[in-house]
Amino acid sequence: MTERGRELRRLAAEAESKISAVAAGRYRCKYHLMPPVGWMNDPNGLCKVNGLYHVFFQYAPQGADGSGMRSWGHYASSDLEHWKFYGVAIYPDTEDDADGAYSGSAVPEGNGFDIYYTGNVKHKDKVYDYITDGRESNTIRIRCEDGFTFGEKQVLMRTPDYPKQFTRHIRDPKVVKTAGGYEMTLGGRLSGDRGAVLIYHSGNGTDFSLREIVTTPEKFGYMWECPDRFELDGEKFLCVSPQGVPHEKYKFQSTYSSGYFSGAVEAGNFIEWDMGFDFYAPQTFFDGRRRLLYGWVGMPDVPYDNLPTIAEGWQHALTVPRVLSCRDGKLYQTPAEEIGALRGEKIPLDRQCDSFELILDDIQEGAKVVLCGCLEILFGRSECVFRFQEEGGRGRTVRYADIAAKDVRILMDVSVCEIYLNGGEKVFTTRLYPNSYSVKVDGKCQAERYAMGAYGIQIEKLP
Ligand code: FRU
Numbered sequence: 001m002t003e004r005g006r007e008l009r010r011l012a013a014e015a016e017s018k019i020s021a022v023a024a025g026r027y028r029c030k031y032h033l034m035p036p037v038g039w040m041n042d043p044n045g046l047c048k049v050n051g052l053y054h055v056f057f058q059y060a061p062q063g064a065d066g067s068g069m070r071s072w073g074h075y076a077s078s079d080l081e082h083w084k085f086y087g088v089a090i091y092p093d094t095e096d097d098a099d100g101a102y103s104g105s106a107v108p109e110g111n112g113f114d115i116y117y118t119g120n121v122k123h124k125d126k127v128y129d130y131i132t133d134g135r136e137s138n139t140i141r142i143r144c145e146d147g148f149t150f151g152e153k154q155v156l157m158r159t160p161d162y163p164k165q166f167t168r169h170i171r172d173p174k175v176v177k178t179a180g181g182y183e184m185t186l187g188g189r190l191s192g193d194r195g196a197v198l199i200y201h202s203g204n205g206t207d208f209s210l211r212e213i214v215t216t217p218e219k220f221g222y223m224w225e226c227p228d229r230f231e232l233d234g235e236k237f238l239c240v241s242p243q244g245v246p247h248e249k250y251k252f253q254s255t256y257s258s259g260y261f262s263g264a265v266e267a268g269n270f271i272e273w274d275m276g277f278d279f280y281a282p283q284t285f286f287d288g289r290r291r292l293l294y295g296w297v298g299m300p301d302v303p304y305d306n307l308p309t310i311a312e313g314w315q316h317a318l319t320v321p322r323v324l325s326c327r328d329g330k331l332y333q334t335p336a337e338e339i340g341a342l343r344g345e346k347i348p349l350d351r352q353c354d355s356f357e358l359i360l361d362d363i364q365e366g367a368k369v370v371l372c373g374c375l376e377i378l379f380g381r382s383e384c385v386f387r388f389q390e391e392g393g394r395g396r397t398v399r400y401a402d403i404a405a406k407d408v409r410i411l412m413d414v415s416v417c418e419i420y421l422n423g424g425e426k427v428f429t430t431r432l433y434p435n436s437y438s439v440k441v442d443g444k445c446q447a448e449r450y451a452m453g454a455y456g457i458q459i460e461k462l463p
Helices: 003-016 019-023 307-312
Strands: 038-049 052-060 071-077 082-090 101-109 112-122 135-144 150-157 166-178 181-190 194-202 209-214 223-232 235-243 259-262 270-272 280-286 291-297 322-327 330-335 343-346 355-361 367-371 375-379 384-388 398-401 408-413 416-421 426-431 439-441 446-452 458-461
Touching (some): 003 082, 038 071, 038 112, 038 280, 038 291, 052 082, 101 280, 112 150, 112 166, 135 166, 166 194, 166 223, 194 235, 223 280, 223 322, 235 280, 259 330, 330 416, 355 367, 384 426, 398 426, 408 446, 439 446
Parallel strands (some): 038 101, 082 458
Antiparallel strands (some): 038 052, 101 112, 112 135, 166 181, 181 223, 223 235, 291 322, 343 446, 355 408, 355 446, 367 375, 367 439, 384 398, 408 416, 416 426
């Protein structure tokens, strides 16, 4: 092992010695996955192999503020409820990933899987813009025979291997097995600052050749991160997280966006996954029965913060696993039934309870709900308005959804809230930091509230 590898392991061990102190934090969630300590961003390498779900994530244990080097953290579970934390799976400990083991995916193979990810390298010998120069993005594969032991890193593609019309921003390989071999989708930024994906094919999972570059006819953002492609009910979907799409009242309200093209790859066909303040860089996978999506409950470069959790030594979370279904070319998202099984006793709206499910029905125009004293939801004739009333939003203000909501399911989990409108036609995900955990509902809708999380996620760190 290199000196650098030893140093990274020492730093992670030092940070992870604080796991139990962090676990006592007031804002820790009960049924959302969080970093055991430090920083979390994108879900990575999602798969189910030999009855076990594996959820990897972008992880920087050394600092809750995100300043640390990105590695891959590893959770595994047999039931999506009880999770074990297996520590760092991939350290950025070689020359080929010296500035971060960035996002990627896993392809089940035998009793294990192959991981494909981006080794991020930044040159520091001169001043660079790190867009057109000074950055390398190596596409790396690691074989994992049993789900837990990781083999040698093998670089499959380097900067000179990518097409010349791209800048240095190429990353986040999503690889799937197809009838004829393997297909890899990479996100990228074309010269001229346009987002695009690169689609590669390989017969053996090692040698990849470029098949196609896909972008919109008109520019749609300057960079597309974290691509994903799948088929559901006979429809094909290309998912990306575009950066630099101009804001509109009902669309692209966050700093960056994420969603999918329904039909032809054109800006007008792009549908966002989530209207909330904290949702980005999702990834999907097929677990043998259904297609599940996990998103990052977070967003880079925002004008609001999560200082209360940073003070506790951690930041960010993942959404609950969401089952995707397709209706008229549109994807609906609903919490996996494993999350529904966490529903406990029915409780009154005014009881203090920081982890609950709220079901709203028969919503009439003008209905108003105030969640935990700080998030007001207004149901209009053809729009929903989510407005933070006070400090509980930490700078989060207002979001709009163009939907006539008839039924709503709210998953509240201490400092994370996911709101599913009309059976998951639209979703709103946010962080919030309330002082009180009751609910106020006016007479214009029916409300039922249940305690949640009694059997929620139990995170154990292996010895
Ligand atoms: C998305 C992203 C990815 C990258 C990773 C680095 O949030 O920027 O494109 O691989 O985060 O942590």
